[in-house]
Amino acid sequence: MSERYPSLNALLERLSTHTAWEFEDQEIEDVLTGKSLRPFPSMRHEEHSMSRAPLDIKSNSFVPPSTPFQVDLLIEGKEAKEESGANRPQNEWKFGMGVGDVALSVTLHEENGSRHLRVSAIGCAESEWGITTQMRVRAGIGEENMKVLDRDVFDFTRYRHPIIFHLHQDFRAVKFEMRFINSFFRRHPSFDEGDVIIRFADGSTLRTWKGLLSQASPYMALKMRETEDDGIVDVSPFDRSSFIELLLQLYPTERPIWANFKPLANAAVSFDVRDVIVRLSDHLVNYRKIPHYRRLEDAAKLNLYPAVACMVEEAARTNLWTAMIHNGYDPVQSLGDHVYTHVVCPSIVRAKFAQSLLPPLPLAKIEMKAEDLLSDSSAKDPLNQCIMLMGTPFYVNRGILRTHTGGYTVNSLGQLVISVPKDVFLMCKKMNIPVGKVFLELVFSLYPSGSDVSAGLVRPALAYAYHLRLKYAVDKLEQALISEPVTNAGQLIDHLYLSETYRLTNLLRITGVRAEGSCYDMMKEAVVRPEFSALSLTTRRPILDRMCSGWAHGWPMLANRSPTDKMERSLAPSGGGPPKPESDCATFRSIESEIVFEEMDRLSVEG
Structure with missing residues (x-):
């Protein structure tokens, strides 16, 4: 242990009742360097555990029903600015989240005496973004007596359903507290730069790059070789929106392959973009929410032949195909004679007899090294x-x-x-x-x-x-x-060094989450090393805060949680969160075994 730190546990205990954000930079620096061993001044701080004791509403002063509802957002301990607007309804709030133009939207709905908050993140249509965050929710009849009633890890994207919080009728204030784990923002290209002009049936045009199209599609490669720089390629009667959907898969946008599936499949097949066809097929093959035969029919209609081949091979190997035929499934009528002859039959033969002797499917991914x-x-x-x-x-x-x-x-x-x-x-x-x-x-x-x-x-x-x-x-x-597994304190310091040197905000956030959870003991070892002291205060401060504040502790412990899919939750004086399992659901623990199985001495066991 360094002489500056007579005891790391003592240091952590001195910090444990406060967040690092509550102190001036010099105070933090004094503690880290050992210049100041004085106890921190006493100040009001929240409890660190998820107490389930109900709010004592009756003991508080009466709040009339006409009191305006209040919503606030804290991000990393700092109050988020509410976006103002002349036409904003009284029951709607928007807060900038500091990730591109993404904003948190909160709407209060009241109907038939019940109330709920609808919470989602919104951004411009021409962008892709995502935020994974730890979030605590405080609620109460006023700002002075709010209590943490719910906590979890949430994913916010444009494709996620909103979170619904059912509110107790007496609550008049809610505060959302967030600590980001991971985030990204990608604005769609404007398609006003490039060395080729694409023209559509409606006369509209866009610019892109010949090399990009040539690399993606053998068909477009031939087209581009015949086109001079700044030349025009007419793709009518193909529509503009589907072509842009295809380009969004070729540009670095993080656009999900399933965002606009059918128009993308139409464009990818029409222009023979092999890589996109294969990725569309993979998604359809692994989308198990619809029956096997339905996915087969959809793949055939969209001409996604790799998906048809993969699903037929899988069905043939597991005897599912035989069962489908015995139950009356007609592949020729459902998939078409061409698909049956050129895709289905070779796939069955490949699965059952001679996989290595058959040529690959004609629409295979272009291999490149x-x-x-x-x-x-x-x-x-x-x-x-x-x-x-x-x-x-x-x-x-x-x-x-x-x-x-x-x-x-x-x-x-x-x-x-x-x-x-x-x-x-x-x-x-x-x-x-x-x-x-x-x-x-x-x-x-x-x-x-x-x-x-x-x-x-x-x-x-x-x-x-x-x-x-x-x-x-x-x-x-x-x-x-x-995604690297962390195995020692040196690796944590390496991640902190990289995050500081190359401005890797997400890596710093993830390291902080690990510091308060799975890697807490390793981080205790790391913070007393000289390499940690050599890092800037901007890097060290959030790590110490994660270790000492207890913000994410309690039940459930946020550091050890994955993003939840429970989007319907409640906020009540007795607590909050997603609905609990029905208490009257029968389990093996709860049933009367004598009634079901008879008493032990009445059971006859024959050899």
Whole structure:
């Protein structure tokens, strides 16, 4: 134990009754450096456990029913600003959440003497976003006597159902307290940049990149080779909205594959975008909420032949196909003669007899390897950009590069020359890995059909992406770091160092959650190391707050929870949360065994 810390437990005890946000920076610094061992001043602080003792409403002063309802939002201990509007109804509230233009929307509904709050996050239609947050909900008849009645971990996206909180009739104030775990925001491209113009039946146009379309689709590759820069490609009678849905899968937007399934499938099949077809098929195969035969029919109608083949093979191996036929299923009538002949029958043969002897399906995913970026064929492709790194040329799709960088400058030879940052060089030297290998895997991961960076190369690849301003690549590699299993205190400090050096907000948040939960003991060891003291106060402060404040403790302990799917909840004086299981539901513990099985001495056991 360091001399500055006679006892880490003593330090934690001094901090345990207060959040780090309640102290000035110098006070925190004094405690961390051991300059000040004085006890903290006494100040009012909330309880750390989820007490279920009911609110004593009767003992409080009477609040007339006409008292305006009050809603507040705290994010990381700071009050969120309410968005004002001249036409905003009195029973609606909106608060900026600090993630793009996403706002928390709270609406109070009153009907037949009952009330509930409808809570959701909203953002502009031309964006993708998500927020995973720990959230506590306080409620009461006034701000001075509110109590934590519900807590859980929630996912907010544009595709999630709103949370419904049923309110006690006497409550007049609710406060939502959030601590983010993970968040992202991706604005859709405006499609006003590119080297090709796409024109639709209604006369409207958009711009995109020839290289991007060529890489994704063999059909579009032929079209693009025949089109000059800034040329026009007419795709009528195809509609604009479906084509944009397809482009959103090719640009780095985080658009879910299921967001607009049928128009996307129509576009992907029409323009032969193999990677998207395969991902659509995978989603349909694994969507078990509808019966097998219905998914088969939907796949056939949408011409998603990989999905048809996979589901037929699965059914044939498990004898489900035989049972379907015996029960009257007619594949020719349901799927069509063409699909039955060219997809269903070969799939059954492949499953039962000669899988290795049959050719692959015609609509297979285009396979590409990272080494292809160094090949002679890539060098001859006019849609590729030559990137020079330490004298080695890499040939990267120009359209994909532009969607990730926004722009770059080339030399007189048309080459993009990049250097090796010092931190990347030192990482590679320490790991005995060629810098070129790191760069190759990094740029290949930018391709929609490319593979992820190898686990052992994530750190140098992230550093390189940061210096090259490949924001989407940095975010993706940050999530790879987050998914790493943490096994020791040194790894926690490494994550904190990376989050500080490369501005990885989500990694810092996740490390804080681990510090108050599964990695608490490891973090206790980490905070007394010199490497932790070398970090900035901005990095250390939220970690100490997580360890000492007890904000997420109680029941349930938020640090150990996954996002809930229980969207209907209640807030009452006796407590809150999702509905409890019915108390009168029979279980083996509750039934009278003598009534069901007779008494033991009356049972006859025959040998």
